[in-house]
Amino acid sequence: MKRDSHRWKWILVSPALVVLILAASGPLLIVAVYSVLSPGNMGGVAWDFSTEAWFRVFFKRDIFDPETVTLNADHLAVFQRTLWLSFQTTLICAALGFPTAWFIATRPVNRRMVWLFLITVPFWTNLLIRTFAIQELIRNTGTVNTVLVWLGLIREPVDLMYTDFAVLLGMSYVFLPLMVLPLYAAMDKLDFRLVEAGYDLYASRLQVLWHVILPLVKPGFIAGSILVFIPSIGAYVTPRVLGGGRSMMMGNLIGLQFGQGRNWPLGSALAMVLLVIVVVALIFYLRITTRETGGRDGRH
Amino acid sequence: MADGAQQSGNEIEIKAVSKVFGLGAAAFHALTEIDLTIRTGEFFTLLGPSGCGKTTLLRVIAGFEHPSSGQLRIKGQDVVGQAPNRRLVNTVFQNYALFPHMTVAQNIGFGLKMLGRPRSEIDATTSEMLHLVKMEAMAMRKPAELSGGQQQRVALARALAPRPRVLLLDEPLSALDLKLRKEMQTELKRLQVETGITFVFVTHDQEEALTMSDRLAVMNKGRILQLGSPHDIYHAPKERFVADFIGETNFLSLTVSAVAGGCAELVLPGGRTVSARIAEGVLPAKGETVSAVIRPEQAQLVEAGTGDLSATVDGSVFFGTDTHIHLTLEDSQSFTVRRQNTVGQADPARGARVGLALMPGALQVLRG
Numbered sequence: 001m002k003r004d005s006h007r008w009k010w011i012l013v014s015p016a017l018v019v020l021i022l023a024a025s026g027p028l029l030i031v032a033v034y035s036v037l038s039p040g041n042m043g044g045v046a047w048d049f050s051t052e053a054w055f056r057v058f059f060k061r062d063i064f065d066p067e068t069v070t071l072n073a074d075h076l077a078v079f080q081r082t083l084w085l086s087f088q089t090t091l092i093c094a095a096l097g098f099p100t101a102w103f104i105a106t107r108p109v110n111r112r113m114v115w116l117f118l119i120t121v122p123f124w125t126n127l128l129i130r131t132f133a134i135q136e137l138i139r140n141t142g143t144v145n146t147v148l149v150w151l152g153l154i155r156e157p158v159d160l161m162y163t164d165f166a167v168l169l170g171m172s173y174v175f176l177p178l179m180v181l182p183l184y185a186a187m188d189k190l191d192f193r194l195v196e197a198g199y200d201l202y203a204s205r206l207q208v209l210w211h212v213i214l215p216l217v218k219p220g221f222i223a224g225s226i227l228v229f230i231p232s233i234g235a236y237v238t239p240r241v242l243g244g245g246r247s248m249m250m251g252n253l254i255g256l257q258f259g260q261g262r263n264w265p266l267g268s269a270l271a272m273v274l275l276v277i278v279v280v281a282l283i284f285y286l287r288i289t290t291r292e293t294g295g296r297d298g299r300h
Numbered sequence: 301m302a303d304g305a306q307q308s309g310n311e312i313e314i315k316a317v318s319k320v321f322g323l324g325a326a327a328f329h330a331l332t333e334i335d336l337t338i339r340t341g342e343f344f345t346l347l348g349p350s351g352c353g354k355t356t357l358l359r360v361i362a363g364f365e366h367p368s369s370g371q372l373r374i375k376g377q378d379v380v381g382q383a384p385n386r387r388l389v390n391t392v393f394q395n396y397a398l399f400p401h402m403t404v405a406q407n408i409g410f411g412l413k414m415l416g417r418p419r420s421e422i423d424a425t426t427s428e429m430l431h432l433v434k435m436e437a438m439a440m441r442k443p444a445e446l447s448g449g450q451q452q453r454v455a456l457a458r459a460l461a462p463r464p465r466v467l468l469l470d471e472p473l474s475a476l477d478l479k480l481r482k483e484m485q486t487e488l489k490r491l492q493v494e495t496g497i498t499f500v501f502v503t504h505d506q507e508e509a510l511t512m513s514d515r516l517a518v519m520n521k522g523r524i525l526q527l528g529s530p531h532d533i534y535h536a537p538k539e540r541f542v543a544d545f546i547g548e549t550n551f552l553s554l555t556v557s558a559v560a561g562g563c564a565e566l567v568l569p570g571g572r573t574v575s576a577r578i579a580e581g582v583l584p585a586k587g588e589t590v591s592a593v594i595r596p597e598q599a600q601l602v603e604a605g606t607g608d609l610s611a612t613v614d615g616s617v618f619f620g621t622d623t624h625i626h627l628t629l630e631d632s633q634s635f636t637v638r639r640q641n642t643v644g645q646a647d648p649a650r651g652a653r654v655g656l657a658l659m660p661g662a663l664q665v666l667r668g
């Protein structure tokens with residue numbers, strides 16, 4: 001009887017499972033195969049097995065002497081910048097997202113929906129347009145510089161465009177709601193009587209935050225961090241517009257190989273590297289964040 | 301314990317405290333002009349029906365709500381505006397509010413940790429508290445792995461650990477089954493005596509209030525109706541609500557034939573007059589019809605034709621230790637008598653005519 005219902009369950013979920021497997025692993029398989037082929041003349045791939053793409057992800061051959069091999073510092077710099085900027089974006093989103101979510105969660109119930117709705121408003125506009133709006137703010141003749149010069153705080157406009165700062169600003173802005181929403185969901189479930197119990201037992205505001213609220217909304221932080229970190233790693237539009245060629249991220253590097261670079265195998269190999277970075281970062285992150293709670297009480 | 305010696309004096313003084321929620325037309329008066337003094341080291345109970353403002357009053361004392369007006373002093377010190385974490389008052393919350401991410405031991409040690417006490421002291425007090433509430437075996441469990449009664453004991457230990465001056469308990473026993481409830485009542489009372497801490501206990505169970513308290517206040521609709529010892533409240537209720545809420549009562553509508561020396565002579569159905577006590581602040585006039593109360597155990601069935609009243613038996617209900625006999629008086633008011641049961645005693649037959657003797661001094665004239 002038990003086994004019977006078990007079998008039924010599998011039969012019932014099988015269509016969804018098939019779609020999932022095909023949709024998720026199909027493209028991945030194509031990318032994996034492409035990464036071990038040779039580049040075609042006009043883009044695309046030639047069906048000759050080659051590990052050259054993987055080699056070139058990490059190493060560079062001297063133009064005149066192909067036997068001289070050096071580490072591909074450009075690529076490594078992009079990897080490093082991608083990780084670092086994504087990490088900082090996650091931190092900034094967490095730092096800004098917490099008070100925002102807290103603000104919403106402490107409003108009267110009927111107002112919360114309005115605030116949540118407002119949080120999602122930026123999603124209605126195309127990402128590219130929003131990114132250009134930021135550009136409009138921070139370029140040399142943009143709003144920020146104009147106002148600062150006019151106030152006399154600076155004499156010359158500060159170069160903000162095409163810096164890591166610009167990319168960071170853009171990504172934090174774009175991904176903030178992805179942190180706020182899961183944090184809000186966690187706070188919504190938070191029993192505020194526990195906060196009172198904390199105060200009752202002589203905890204200061206900061207202590208209540210640290211010992212009661214943060215541990216209880218941790219699942220929201222974990223979900224939010226994952227939701228922000230992963231798209232940050234793969235960001236394309238924001239670093240393209242605000243970082244240009246000077247502050248390139250992995251998404252741009254990959255895009256380049258499929259466009260001007262006309263090296264699809266290299267692009268595919270880079271995409272695989274990106275995937276590995278995300279998986280490794282996720283495993284590492286979940287390891288450290290769920291260590292003391294343990295699997296059994298993960299519910300809390 | 302540390303300062304277990306019973307000091308005399310007033311622990312909490314509440315003067316004309318009101319609490320209004322909302323504004324304008326939507327304003328709701330949760331507390332109205334509460335005057336209350338709670339003495340050091342006593343077991344004080346707030347008793348009243350659901351929604352009467354008991355929790356609100358506790359929250360005002362704990363500091364979670366600010367009174368809309370009035371004064372609040374703890375140990376002589378004005379605490380209006382003082383944050384809850386600065387008041388030496390701990391609460392056992394209505395739903396326990398244990399920290400789900402901490403073990404039982406961490407929950408109990410939390411208060412001392414926040415007070416910045418050294419690790420050794422926290423550990424020592426925690427194990428002392430675990431012993432006190434008999435939860436040593438579960439120190440490493442999370443609250444979700446405990447039964448309701450166990451959670452309740454942890455909540456109690458957590459609130460007691462910092463040795464507060466005052467412990468506020470908001471219906472801590474309401475979620476427990478009858479047997480556990482009785483056990484915990486005894487345990488609470490023992491803890492209160494042992495620690496000498498002032499307990500302010502909230503309940504809507506009148507029996508619990510009567511058995512546990514040194515003094516109690518009966519509340520209704522945001523007001524304190526009567527304050528006194530369980531004995532006073534039971535035997536000398538001032539108004540109908542109090543008499544009705546505490547225990548079972550017979551209300552009789554009677555005419556005053558004379559008033560003298562703090563007593564009223566009332567005319568009973570059938571013509572006999574009987575002397576009745578007068579509740580404080582009531583001024584009955586001769587010829588007026590007043591409401592008087594008498595408890596079911598303060599009257600006795602006697603031979604028909606004798607006693608103060610005559611009545612007809614409507615039926616009886618067996619309660620184990622006693623039997624409630626429902627009667628109709630001559631003027632068709634109803635009356636219930638409680639009779640202690642003995643072996644082999646027959647219940648009076650339905651429709652039988654009986655006499656009724658009232659205990660001298662048991663009848664009391666009520667306010668309103």
Ligand SMILES: Nc1ncnc2c1ncn2[C@@H]1O[C@H](COP(=O)(O)OP(=O)(O)OP(=O)(O)O)[C@@H](O)[C@H]1O
Nearest residue numbers: 321322328330349350351352353354355356357504
């Ligand atoms: N924050 C609030 N805003 C508006 N009204 C409130 C608020 N808190 C309590 N009240 C109202 O005040 C009244 C008293 O509430 P309180 O919680 O003190 O009752 P209680 O005596 O503890 O009842 P119970 O026995 O059910 O716990 C209730 O009618 C309640 O609706």
Ligand SMILES: [Mg+2]
Nearest residue numbers: 354355394470
């Ligand atoms: Mg209550």
